Amino acid sequence: MADRLARISSSPLPILDRGRSGPVEPMLPALVRGVIFISVLAAPFVAALLAG
Structure with missing residues (x-):
């Protein structure tokens, strides 16, 4: 269980790794x-304005 938590907590975040264009795309x-x-x-x- 501890190695599973360590693997989850140390996993890189690909969303934050994109640079400056990352937060704009979503x-x-x-x-x-x-x-x-x-x-x-x-x-x-x-349409009402164009119809007069």
Whole structure:
């Protein structure tokens, strides 16, 4: 059991080992979802403005 805990605690974290581009990559899908969500909400208002 102790060797198992030592192996888990000493395992390297590949997420933190990527450098500067590491934390940005998981945020990109959330940004894309946010842009799609905002554009879907704004579409009726844009259509109403274009229709006059």
